[in-house]
Each structure stands twice: as structure tokens, then as C-alpha cells.
Amino acid sequence: MCIPPLELPRSDWPPNFKFGGTLPRKEVPADYAYPVWWDEIVDNSTRPELERKKVVFVAQGTVVQDYGDMILPTIRGLADRRDLIVMAVLGAKGAELRLSDGEALPCNVRVVDYLLYDAALPFTDVFAVTGGYGALSHGVTNGVPMVLAGDSEDKIEVSLRGESAGCAIALRSGKPSQGKIVGAINAILEDVGYKTRALALRKQAEEFKPLDVVEQEMLALLR
Template sequence: MAHHGPTLQVSPKNDSKNPIILVQSFAATGHTVPLLQITQHLVQRGYDIYYLGGTQFHQAIEATGAKFIPLIGLIDTWTRDWMITHGFGTGLDIMPSIMMLVAATLPSMLDSSRRALSLLRDREPDREVIVVSEIAAAGGLAALRLGAPLPEGYSKPPKSLGINIVPPLWTSVDFNDLWLDIPYNPNHDRKLNVLMAKLAREGIHKKAWDTTKWALEMCSVFEPMESLFGDHGKMIDHRAWDMNFACHDKTLQMCIPSLEYPISDWPPNFAFGGTLPPKAWRTADFVFPDWFERVRENSAKDVTSSARRKIVAIAQGTIATDWQNVLIPAIQGLANREDILVIAVLCIKGATLEGQLPGPLPGNTIVVDYFPYDAIIEHADVFISNGSYGVFSHCVAHGVPMVLSGNTEDKIALGMRGEYAGFAYNLGMEQQTPEAFARGVDTILTDPKFKTRAMQLKAEAEEFDALGTVERELRALF
């Protein structure tokens, strides 16, 4: 396919005979930020890293020390050109709508990957290229594995390490995860799960499956998707997303095992990568805002003192930004309580709640447009969220229990997993009242089991060493 994009500016030739590492991620904040952390670690460890990413992340990518290559086409502009027309569904439509987006962006992702791989081969023809791909951005690699025309200079698809930073969507005979508020059942009925998968393929997932197949054919791919699933594809009807999971030499789920259901039929390339550790978020020029001194002074007080307020942080992430869903009712539920200090982060630079609250901002509440999660979580007693995987991981890394309430994207599935893991109070997928959020916070603050479990998960995450695991699995592909 013909494609056009900015010219890649390359660095002086690297004399190392180690492979070049091409990192790639979907052009969304929640999909890019974890890969930036991994990239920075690999750069600091001396690897030669190029990063194929969204143009809006150009500066952030180069700040890691990696060389930037831009995504081209719809995979880069989807928030403007796709979301405005389609958007994400709710309830049973959530998963199919996300898979429709992945299908729609597949041709441009393949174009972007082929262009980047060709540029690197032209630059250093004698060096191998290994791809580290965030799963949502792996459609192009899946297409190459299924027979799409290879990039110029390649006789076979490059080796790849998949990185999944959302709840896994692998179709399992043990649990049919539809990203709904269906609890995991250890006494699962495999025959029922197989039947549900068949009905889903023929029903709610049919359009996404057929669209993905059509997108692959547009890329000159005629090998069936099922060929990526091996014998497992004969056991159960897979979803289209599964090809992004199965197409790698190794796929890492970036969480600790205790945060995921005990599935017996993961694909053979699957392993847990661990929960990413807290980031080194403070730059040399970072200046704390004046309000943060209130937080520091509060944290300095004895934890048993009645003068020390409990700190409750609230955030909804960067995509689900209707603050009436979680942030505003949570503020209302905790309004003016003398025992609690609320810090609400809008996650959008320049954003405000002006005109959206029914009255004045409560005196115990601080609202900020944008602020590093880790800086707040270090001081938080509870974190209220709609279920962003990034916030979820940050809280595990810091040992902070959560109140979860989400009904978009993967948020419902995160609520169920937080409840399953025992460190979160899950309010479910329905719109919640201020009283419900207050009840969730009070339950966590009065029942020590949530904090105890959060600290156990923190210890497990530290022992797992996620960044070390990623590097070890990457080197296994050399």
C-alpha cells in the first residue's frame, strides 16, 4: 500500500550487533504511557530503541531517549476521525465496538509498521529488528504473520514481544469474559462457555469478526485468523481481538497473577509480566503547586491522630471524561467531611469543573486539571476510579485500596478484577449516587482487610520485577 508521512530523522549508526528494538503502541494515552516506562528502562539499559507512536506523543517519546517514528493514517488520527462518528458502546456493545476500532485501524497500522521496519532495514541492513508491541497496536504484526506482504528487505516477519496493558480478552473455555459485571466462577461449566462463545461469534461479535476479516483481505491476507490459535481454535470460537494476543513469540500480561482469574488455557506464548512499578515522575524542573503543601503536612501527622485526615484521590483517566459518572458524585458524597481531604484530578490540561457542580466546591476538596498519579497515590488512603488499567496498576504498586465504578471500555472488567483480588470495593457498572461512593470509601477505611490485601499485592508486584521480566523475555528473542 502506498503511504506518506514525515521523514524519519535517524541517529548516527549504532555499531552494536545487538538487534534494534522497535516499540509500538496504540495512539492513546493509556496505551502509550506504560510503553514509555518500558522504553525508558530499555534505553537506560543500553538498548537501541525506536518508537512507532502517535504524533501527539512525539515529545514524550523522545524524552525517553528513543528515536521517534510517527504512526500514519487512521491509527494516528482515530480520536478525531473515528470516535466522532462511532464512539464506544456500552454494556454488551463495549467489546464489539472496541474490536471494530481495532479492525478499522488495522490497514493503517500495517502500513505504519511496514514503513518503520523498512526504514530500519535501510538504515542498518545487517541488524535484526525485534518489535515490542502493545497489544492494541499489534494488528499489523498479526497481518504479517498471516501472510501480508512483508516490508522491503525482510524474508519473514520480525520476532515480537506482545505487551498487554488492559484486561486480557483471550477466549477461554474456563471463563467467557465479555467485559461485563459477571463474577468469575471457579466451578465453571466448560460446555456452557463454549456455547456462549459460539453464540457471541454468531451474534454480538459477528460484525467485528467479519470486519476484521475484510480488513485483512484489504491487506492481501487470505489465511484464516483461526490459524493463529492452533488447536485451541478447534475447542472454542475465538474473538477477533485474540489474534493480537496470539501473533507474538511471547505475550506478557502486565499484571501479577493475583490480579487475574486462574485460566487454564492461556495461549502457549502467554506469561505474566508483572505490575509496572511506580514511575520516576519528578523531573528536574518540576515545581509542586501550593496546594500540595496541605497534603504533605497532613501526611506528616501521626496516622493514629484524629487531626490527620484521610486522603481520597479521584480520577477517571483521559478517555471517559464525563465527570458526572464518577468524579462529581464522589466529590458530592464526601463533601465537607472534616475527616477527609479529597483530591480530584481531571487528567486534561486546562480542564475545570466550572459550571458543572450544583453548588460551590466543597471546602475539603482540591480539583486539579493534570497532575502525576504517583505523586498523589503516595499519600492516598483510598483511590476512587472508573477503572483505568493505569490507575489500577499504580494503586497496586503503592498498596492503595480502591473504590471502582465504571461502565465504559475495559472499566467494568477492571472493577470485577479489583473485587476478585480483594483490594477494591466494586460499585458495579450502573450509575452510582454520591451516597454509594461515600459508602465505598467508608467501607475501605473501616475494614482493614482492604489495606492488608493491597499491601500483599504490592509486595507480590515488587518481587515480580515487571521491568526486569520484560527485559528478560525480550533478550530471550535475541
């Protein structure tokens, strides 16, 4: 269930193998409860390019939720960036972000316990996440370049696929340093090629009908 560029090159596919495409974006419900600061994100997106702040969306994922792995290093590393808004999504309803004693939340950071990826990503310039294939798929279907971390479950393999496809930088670590995270985010913001490639992958993903493929293949097994 992916598009060809998201799979590493190989020559031993079985003859009946086919790509089904990534799962499509989910529509956000009309009555979805957005964070109290959401209007700021929407308003920012309507500003002229030279006035608009870039938006970094950082998330920990839903399996391994140690916020010291990705979220805290990201918000600390970008704390002095007045040209950015950092959306930090904790990945679990009711979750709280605990800072060190005496540490204040940077003024450019907006935190929420839970937010649909497909609600946040259309307003995002860089998606920094400790996540697996689900996170990669969301980034691709929204045309957003990514910084991918993680070394458990499928995360190393997934991050390398994102990097090979040209839409992501793989950090190759479950606990990347603050410097590596910020360096990768800056690299994507400074190189329009990542965004161009992400948009090309989104267009390719839109050409597939993955749910139809699943239905067809399941029905074929019953014949």
C-alpha cells in the first residue's frame, strides 16, 4: 500500500505484485474541535508570502511517547525563531507537555494534546515526526516535506524510504540531538526542492485508487 517512489529499488518482485497507492487523506469533520489557537494558523496562511511565518509541525507519534525524543528538542531548538510557528502535537488526548523547572514555553510554540494530521498538514511547511509508515503516508498525501526520526518498529525503514523518495531527511535515531533536528528543518526550509518533490509525490498518490485496489484484490481471492 504505497506508491512506487516510496519503495526501495529491487528486482525480485513476484509477477503478481502491484502498487496499490497510499491511503487517501481523510476529510476533517465540519464540527471538528480545533485548538483555541487555531485561528492564528489559518490567518497566517492567508498572509502575503513575505509576511507569512513558516509552520513547523512536530509530533511524537502514537506508539513511543517520550516527548524528550523529538518534541522538546524541536521547540527548544527553534525557540528564538520569530519567523516560525511551531505546532507541537502530543499524540494522545489529555496528554500534557511537562517542561523543566523554571522553563517557559517559547512564545512561538503552540501545544495541543491531539490534532488530526490531515487537519494540521495543509498549513505545514515542515513535518518533524517520530513516526512510522502512517506518518509518512500523511506527509505524502498532503505534499509536505518531512524530518523523520525513530529507531523502533518500522521507523528506520520508513525514514530511509522517505529520504530515498526525496521528500524527507532521515535522522536515523530515536533520540536525535537538538542540533540535528534543527539542522534538518532548516535544510528543508532553505531548499525548495524538498517541497517540489513532496508535491510531485502527492500528485502521483492522487492517481491511485487504493480502496478500489483493496476491494478488487479481496474479491479476486473469492473467485
